Each structure stands twice: as structure tokens, then as C-alpha cells.
Amino acid sequence: MNRRLLTVGALLALAVVVAVFPLVFTNPIASQYGVITLIFVIVASAWNLFSGYSGYLSLGHAIFYGTGAYFLAVAAKDWNLTAGAIFWLLPLAGLAAAIIAVPLGLVALRVRRHTFVVITIAFFFIAQLSASNLSVTGGSSGVLVPVPNWDPATYNNPFYYLAALLAAGTLAVSWLIRRSRFGLQLRAIRDDEDRAAGLGVRAMPVKLTALVASAFITGMAGGLWVYFIGQAIPQFVFDPLFDLAVVLMAFFGGLGTIAGPVLGALVLEPTQQYLTSTETNGYQSQILFGVLFLLVILFLPRGVLPTGAEYLARARARLAQRRAAPGGGPASQPATGDAA
Amino acid sequence: MGKEIGQAIAAGILGGGVYALMAAGLTLIFGVLDIINVAQGILVVLGAYLSYALSVHLHIDLFVGLLITVPAMFVLGVLIYWLFIRPLRGAERTSMTLLACFAVALIIEGVLYREFGSGYVSITASYTASSVHILDFYLPDIYLYGFGLAVLAVAALYLILYRTTFGRAVRATMQNPTAARLVGIDVNRVSALTFGIGTAVTAIGGMVYGAISGGFTPNSGYDLISRLLAIVILAGMGSIGGALVAAVFMTTAEALVDIWQPDWAVAVFYLALVIILTVRPAGLFGRSAVRAQ
Numbered sequence: 089m090n091r092r093l094l095t096v097g098a099l100l101a102l103a104v105v106v107a108v109f110p111l112v113f114t115n116p117i118a119s120q121y122g123v124i125t126l127i128f129v130i131v132a133s134a135w136n137l138f139s140g141y142s143g144y145l146s147l148g149h150a151i152f153y154g155t156g157a158y159f160l161a162v163a164a165k166d167w168n169l170t171a172g173a174i175f176w177l178l179p180l181a182g183l184a185a186a187i188i189a190v191p192l193g194l195v196a197l198r199v200r201r202h203t204f205v206v207i208t209i210a211f212f213f214i215a216q217l218s219a220s221n222l223s224v225t226g227g228s229s230g231v232l233v234p235v236p237n238w239d240p241a242t243y244n245n246p247f248y249y250l251a252a253l254l255a256a257g258t259l260a261v262s263w264l265i266r267r268s269r270f271g272l273q274l275r276a277i278r279d280d281e282d283r284a285a286g287l288g289v290r291a292m293p294v295k296l297t298a299l300v301a302s303a304f305i306t307g308m309a310g311g312l313w314v315y316f317i318g319q320a321i322p323q324f325v326f327d328p329l330f331d332l333a334v335v336l337m338a339f340f341g342g343l344g345t346i347a348g349p350v351l352g353a354l355v356l357e358p359t360q361q362y363l364t365s366t367e368t369n370g371y372q373s374q375i376l377f378g379v380l381f382l383l384v385i386l387f388l389p390r391g392v393l394p395t396g397a398e399y400l401a402r403a404r405a406r407l408a409q410r411r412a413a414p415g416g417g418p419a420s421q422p423a424t425g426d427a428a
Numbered sequence: 429m430g431k432e433i434g435q436a437i438a439a440g441i442l443g444g445g446v447y448a449l450m451a452a453g454l455t456l457i458f459g460v461l462d463i464i465n466v467a468q469g470i471l472v473v474l475g476a477y478l479s480y481a482l483s484v485h486l487h488i489d490l491f492v493g494l495l496i497t498v499p500a501m502f503v504l505g506v507l508i509y510w511l512f513i514r515p516l517r518g519a520e521r522t523s524m525t526l527l528a529c530f531a532v533a534l535i536i537e538g539v540l541y542r543e544f545g546s547g548y549v550s551i552t553a554s555y556t557a558s559s560v561h562i563l564d565f566y567l568p569d570i571y572l573y574g575f576g577l578a579v580l581a582v583a584a585l586y587l588i589l590y591r592t593t594f595g596r597a598v599r600a601t602m603q604n605p606t607a608a609r610l611v612g613i614d615v616n617r618v619s620a621l622t623f624g625i626g627t628a629v630t631a632i633g634g635m636v637y638g639a640i641s642g643g644f645t646p647n648s649g650y651d652l653i654s655r656l657l658a659i660v661i662l663a664g665m666g667s668i669g670g671a672l673v674a675a676v677f678m679t680t681a682e683a684l685v686d687i688w689q690p691d692w693a694v695a696v697f698y699l700a701l702v703i704i705l706t707v708r709p710a711g712l713f714g715r716s717a718v719r720a721q
Contacts (some may be wrong), residue, residue, distance in 0.1 A: 113574070195702055199705060201522055202522065206660075207661075207705060208700050209466075209657060209700070210654060210657070210658060210697075210698045210702065213694075217694060217695050217698075218695075233612070236555055332527075338678045371537075371539070371541035372542075373540035374537065374541070375534070375539065378534035379531075379535060381527065381531035381534065382512060382532070382535075384517055389524055390520070419555070
């Protein structure tokens with residue numbers, strides 16, 4: 089009970105911080121960081137919703153992100169939409185990504201482990217190649233999104249609050265799925281797919297549903313992102329570093345947890361933005377990023393939250409043991425790292 | 429047109445030999461360690477830059493330079509294994525090692541950008557510009573030398589694997605690491621050496637790639653690794669002979685499509701991969717065990 093109160097309190101505090109952030113930091117650079125970070129909160133949570141829960145590591149989520157981005161850019165141009173009206177395209181951008189995810193999933197989800205990872209990479213490169221060679225995507229020069237004529241001082245705010253709303257929605261979906269029978273089936277697949285199938289889990293529809301849901305959210309995030317930056321160019325929209333960044337965020341915080349990817353995005357994306365803005369040479373930030381990645385994998389292989397929870401549980405158990413030692417009372421129940 | 433097709437097939441087969449060598453390293457590492465070394469692409473590029481640096485700054489012949497770059501890459505491979513791969517254990521090992529390799533690739537790419545910049549570089553020597561005239565085709569000398577070298581290296585890999593005690597230990601580890609350990613094989617040592625050998629071949633592959641690709645940048649690693657992965661998966665993971673066939677098939681198909689549709693030629697690689705995996709998830713020569721969790 090106490091624990092639940094704590095969680096609710098923390099969530100409320102977080103919501104307040106997110107809500108007032110652009111009011112306190114009125115500097116456009118700060119709110120720009122805010123928008124991009126929130127977009128990564130959405131994407132990392134969406135990625136986790138599929139890969140973290142099911143154990144199928146996707147290195148191709150940029151496909152869905154890019155599909156959403158290109159859909160929004162092209163649709164806004166073709167339908168002559170401007171300013172706020174473009175935001176109504178976001179669900180359609182998500183839908184476009186979800187539709188792409190169905191055939192992709194039907195092929196890729198037939199194989200497991202390494203092969204699945206590699207297939208997602210292959211699909212990613214097909215998508216990148218298509219974006220630079222098709223006429224609908226404007227080839228290598230890309231597509232421009234109409235820039236809304238909002239007041240420069242508060243220009244970022246609509247993007248910011250929409251991203252915050254989407255992030256909250258994504259977290260709610262993650263939480264619902266995790267608690268549901270569907271989420272249990274996904275985690276059963278992660279732990280042992282053959283056994284899960286033997287127990288009556290219809291693996292393919294479950295995996296595909298998770299992938300499509302994840303793609304839908306990622307597509308919306310991609311649409312929002314491209315509207316924010318104003319242009320869709322193949323090498324930025326389909327960026328291999330994007331996939332890696334998302335995976336790193338989820339791993340950093342804790343794979344398969346709800347708060348983990350959020351923490352990962354909140355810590356890593358501003359760091360990444362800061363590094364790119366201070367280092368004039370892109371390679372410095374890339375090297376640092378790689379080193380950070382290695383450190384996380386080597387020293388926090390299960391993520392900050394699960395490792396931290398384990399550490400806390402162990403410390404608490406030791407404390408309880410010491411207290412109980414004279415009386416020989418029962419040791420406290422160690423909390424599982426999975427509960428974070 | 430007939431001549432163009434013939435030329436494309438010849439170039440595809442010769443180029444395929446080089447890709448086969450690079451893919452052999454990848455598939456060997458996969459077979460023994462159950463790791464997808466996604467850094468293989470950037471390691472090839474690193475090998476190419478090393479050859480480039482040796483030939484431009486120290487005026488060492490490309491083939492003589494391999495006497496330096498091959499051992500250097502071998503040591504690098506052993507180091508990568510020992511520092512970043514060996515410590516990773518547990519249920520998530522598969523994905524963790526893949527990500528670790530990706531991180532290593534990022535770092536190497538960053539270092540290459542710092543040392544060599546982002547401009548195109550190509551490796552030249554007297555024999556990269558000349559060509560021989562066989563049966564109506566002009567074949568660049570470097571393609572022939574590169575192909576010969578690649579075939580020799582793949583043959584050497586085969587001999588090591590099937591004619592030496594070390595190779596027997598490697599194959600035992602491939603089949604069952606636990607049982608291999610039980611009969612007294614130092615699995616860690618075998619793994620480190622295998623990673624070293626798998627990396628060392630990128631020195632040769634990189635030199636030839638650098639000479640025949642007509643220019644490369646640190647960014648070329650992505651293109652390379654996706655091709656190599658396509659070849660390895662198409663062949664069936666862990667199959668060196670399969671990698672040879674798949675590499676020649678893929679590069680020839682790409683060279684043929686390139687005649688009509690240069691922009692889409694690379695897509696042939698990935699499309700072939702997708703189609704084959706839809707029909708045969710274990711790859712052309714793979715064991716069905718690849719599918720098991």
C-alpha cells in the first residue's frame with residue numbers, strides 16, 4: 089500500500105515537473121531539448137513494449153519512426169495543411185507505420201534471436217534505400233513540412249505538450265499491457281517461446297499485436313518529430329544511430345520495466361543533445377556514446393533500475409538479518425528486481 | 429549487352445570471393461561464440477584504412493603490408509573479445525554481446541572519422557589500375573589478385589578448422605561448449621583465438637575491398653555489415669562453405685541488376701534475404717537449430 093502511494097506521488101511529481109518545465113525554462117533551446125527528450129521517452133517506451141516484453145530485439149524501429157515522419161511530411165504537403173491542422177495527421181502517421189509493421193512482422197517474427205535482429209537491420213536498410221530512391225519521398229533532398237507561423241517565444245510549446253501527452257499515453261499503455269493477460273503471454277514468449285506455445289499461447293498473433301502497437305506509437309512520435317524539425321531527409325529519418333540510441337535507453341534504465349526506458353531517455357537524450365551541441369566534431373560525441381554504451385553493458389547489464397532494486401533489496405535483507413540475528417527471526421522477503 | 433552481362437558475372441564472382449572471406453570470419457565467430465559480430469563491417473573498413481595508411485605514408489606495398497595489418501587485426505580481435513565479450517554472461521548474453529559489438533563499431537567509426545576525416549579515400553597501387561584481357565572481358569588485376577588471396581585465406585581457414593588440433597577444438601566448441609569444456613578444451617582460449625582469426629581476415633578483406641570498391645569512408649561500415657549479414661544469414665549461420673556460395677550468388681546478382689537499375693542494386697541483397705527467409709527460415713545451408721531459442 090505504502091509502495092503504491094509512493095509510486096502515485098512520484099508520478100504526480102513527475103507530471104508537475106514536466107508540465108511546468110517550459111514555463112520555468114523559457115529559453116527555446118531548453119524547450120527544444122525537452123521536446124526531443126520527450127519524443128525519445130515515447131519511442132523508448134514503445135520499443136520496450138515490444139522488444140522488452142517479448143525478448144525480440146528490434147534494431148529496425150527507425151522504419152516505423154521514418155514511415156510516420158514521411159507520411160506526415162508528404163500528407164501535409166499534398167493536402168495543403170498548415171499549423172495546428174497538421175497535428176491531426178499524427179494518428180494517421182501512426183496507422184501508416186502500423187500497416188507497414190504487419191507484413192514486416194509476418195516475415196521477421198518467423199525467426200528468433202540473432203536472425204530476427206539481423207532481419208530487422210535488413211528491413212531498415214531497405215527502408216532507407218527506398219526513401220532515398222522513391223519519388224514520393226523526394227529522394228535524397230527530402231520533403232519540407234510547412235512551418236507554422238507561431239510566436240517564436242512559445243513556438244516549441246505545442247510540440248512539447250503534445251509530446252508529453254503522447255508520452256503519458258504510451259506509459260499508460262505499457263502499464264496496462266504489463267498487467268494484462270496479453271502482457272503475461274508476451275513475457276512467457278520471452279522466457280521460453282516453445283513452452284509458452286505448448287501451454288496454449290498463440291505466439292504469432294501475440295507477438296505481431298505487440299509489434300504493431302509499438303509501431304503505431306513509434307510512427308506517431310516520428311510524425312511529431314518531423315513536424316518539429318521541419319524536414320524529412322533520408323539519412324536523418326532512417327538513422328542507424330536512432331535504433332541504437334533507443335535500445336541503449338531501454339537497456340540503460342532496465343529492459344522490460346516501465347520506468348526503465350523513461351529513465352534511460354531522460355538521462356541519455358539530453359546528454360546526447362548536449363554533447364552534439366558542444367562538440368563541433370560529431371565523432372567526439374560518437375566515441376563518447378560508444379564508450380558509455382559499453383560501460384552500461386559491462387557494469388549495469390540489467391539496467392539501472394533492476395540493478396539498483398537488487399542492491400537495495402540485498403542491503404535491506406542484510407539489515408533485517410542483523411536486526412533479527414539475536415532473536416533469530418525470519419529473514420525479510422527480498423524484493424524482485426522485476427517489480428520496478 | 430551480352431558482353432556487359434558477362435563482365436558483370438565475372439566481376440560478381442571475383443568480388444564474391446572477397447565478400448566470402450569477410451563473411452567467413454563473421455560466420456566462424458557466430459558458430460563458435462554464438463555472437464553476431466556487427467563490428468565486422470567497420471573492422472573491414474579499419475583494415476582498409478590501415479592498408480591505406482601504410483601504403484600512403486610508409487610506401488609499403490599493399491600485399492606486404494598485410495604482414496603487418498593481419499597480426500594487428502588479430503590482436504585487436506582478441507582484445508575486443510577479452511575486454512568486452514568474455515565478461516558478458518547470463519540469459520541476455522545474446523543481445524548484450526550484439527550491442528557490445530555495436531558499441532565497439534561506433535567507437536572505431538568515431539576514431540576513423542577523427543584520424544581520416546569523412547572524405548572518400550581509395551587504395552591505389554600499380555596493379556589497381558591495370559587490367560587483363562581475357563575472353564573479350566577486361567578484368568582489373570586487383571580483382572584477380574584479391575580473389576586469389578581470398579580463396580587462399582578461405583582455404584587456410586578450412587585447413588585450420590579441419591586439419592589441426594586447434595581446429596578440432598574449435599569445432600568441438602561449436603557443437604557443444606559444455607561438453608568441450610568437459611573433455612579439457614580451454615573454451616575461453618579457443619573463443620579468444622577464434623574471435624582473433626575472424627577479425628584478422630578483415631585485414632585482407634579490407635585491403636581488397638579498399639582497392640576494388642572505388643572509394644570508402646568510415647561510414648562504409650554500415651553498408652558492408654548489412655551485406656555481410658545478408659550473406660551469412662542466407663548461407664545459414666555458421667556455415668563457411670555456404671557463405672562462399674551465398675557471397676558469390678549475391679554479388680553476381682547485384683552486379684547484374686546494377687546494369688539496369690544502379691540505384692536499386694543493393695536492394696537485391698536484402699530482398700533475396702527476405703524472400704529466402706520467408707521460404708526457409710534456417711537459410712540455405714543452415715541447421716534448423718538456428719531457429720531454436
